[in-house]
Amino acid sequence: MNSATWYGLVGAALAGIGLYGLIVQHHVLRKILSFNLLGAGVFLLAGAVARRGAAAGLPGDPVLQGLVITGIIVAFAATVLAVTLLLRLGQATGSASLSPRALDGATSSDGETKTSLDANEASPRAPPAATDPRDGATH
């Protein structure tokens, strides 16, 4: 077994663990971490494929290395977006869960929290005011 095959197997295992975690974990932060594990596995696998397909004298196939770089940037940006959304969710509902029950306890503070985040939006529970030209935007 050469090193490329070894890396490939490790990558596959990482991807499997990540996918499993993504499905079974309830906490969103753990889901995000699992996604990163899944991504790391895929990138490692891509590295192994790049090594095996490399022409003589090259350490790896540059096309796949380009793919991996793009993938890493995307995964980084996606993680930032997901964590930002999670923080906002925590501020709005006081919970970091995706279950509908997490919203029940938060409805009273919902309007206040949001108003503090953006004073320009109408309160979500308020009936649409005829004078507000943007009232369609909140539904």
Add this chain to the structure above:
Amino acid sequence: MPIQDMTSPGGQWLVLAVIVPVAGLLLAVLLGGRHAQRIALATVPLGAIATAGVVLQMIDSGAAVVYRLGGWAPPLGIVLRADGLSAMMMCATVVVLAAIAAFARADFATPRGDRETRAPFVFWTLLLGVWIALLVAFLAGDLFTLYVALELAAFAAVPLVCLDGRGETLQAALRYLLYALVGSVLYLLGAVLIYGGYGTLDIATLAHAGRADAGTVVAVALMTAGLLAKTALFPLHLWLPPAHAGAPAAASALLSGLVIKGSFFIVIRLWIDAFGAVVTPGAAQLLATLGGAAIVCGSAVALRQSRLKLMVAYSTVAQIGYLFLMFPLVLGALSAGAAAAALTGGILQAVSHATAKAAMFMAAGLMYAALGHDRVADLRGAARALPMTVTAFALSGIALIGLPPAGGFVAKWLLLSSALESGQWWWVVVIAIGGLLTAAYVFTVLARAMETPETPVAIAPVSRAQESIVLALAVLSAVLGVAALAPIDLLLTGRELGAGGVR
């Protein structure tokens, strides 16, 4: 030998078609504030000109329009390639996008006195972002550029879900993002495996080189699973109803009408164009079975919804199912003509759904704005107060049910006849059941809206301009069948790639 795509005359239009919205987006982010809206509204007609340039060039030459980026040839270089499918989808996208932009002017205006407010700024920049993602998906000639398109679509679509910042929409956005991320990472894994097997990701090259070995099967299965999660095909649809129903009306129209068509289009590229020759009939039947389950389950659940916007969102789940019925019909067709008919039916269904569902979501949004709620049971008097909006809802409903002369009618007709021709009668049953259930939920809403209320209903005034735009888009969806009889030739232009699908 693979055919090397050369840059064709007029190939520059392809670059222009993508560059215009990209420039608009960058400018909008740079200048910010209330400029974002002006720039977005100015970019739409410019982009429409570029799209028209591509289509006219294609009609003129009768062949696919191709552009080699930097003059590099595949497999190392990247080509932009517009065939008839791309042209149809580009046209549909620009029309629907223009209608949504015109509709959103009232909802997402930056209030006087404010330099910049979050929701309008995000909406107008991401409107362009969604457009870019779709254009890249329609024009990309290789599997990796398609991956970039998928990611662009996810990043542009997710924030649109939670524009109003309520807890439930943040939850819906986060769930959507997680589905989208798993989808794209699985797609990337599949692309890596395909590159490992073939040394190229160019679709035209793969169409000739494709083998039915284990590596290819695993790779295509992974990519398909990822794409289905993004398209929200049953049973991976759970994220869609809360996300599409919770967003503001214009954003819902954008998400439901356009965004999901991007990943669906990539499934076509993968299954019909790249690996049409090696996909087994069983696999195509499996894909369509998921579509059939989506039609039946989605329609049945839509019928049980008490909130209008959720009903329209579940209707999207069902209508996505119709899109996937085309795969066994195209791949199992007995002649090239039958395959072309099934393909036309599938694309027409996508175009018809894009126009009809965008109109329906915006009509639902107007009813919500006028009545202050969207409970189906309390819609009495809506037709009297908002005759144009309820008519628009009815017309887009006609398009979804598939009554003539709507585009949905021609689409279902083509799918039905190619199902009968190739002996796959079971899809006829599914299409018929879906049509009946769709009629049931559309008429439930209409019957309720047309009842006369005992006491006058308080109605908040809605913009007449918005009502007109929604009605115009709904009329378009309801008469699309007439126009759609002509562009069949356009649809099949430059599609020698697809010939691999006919056995």
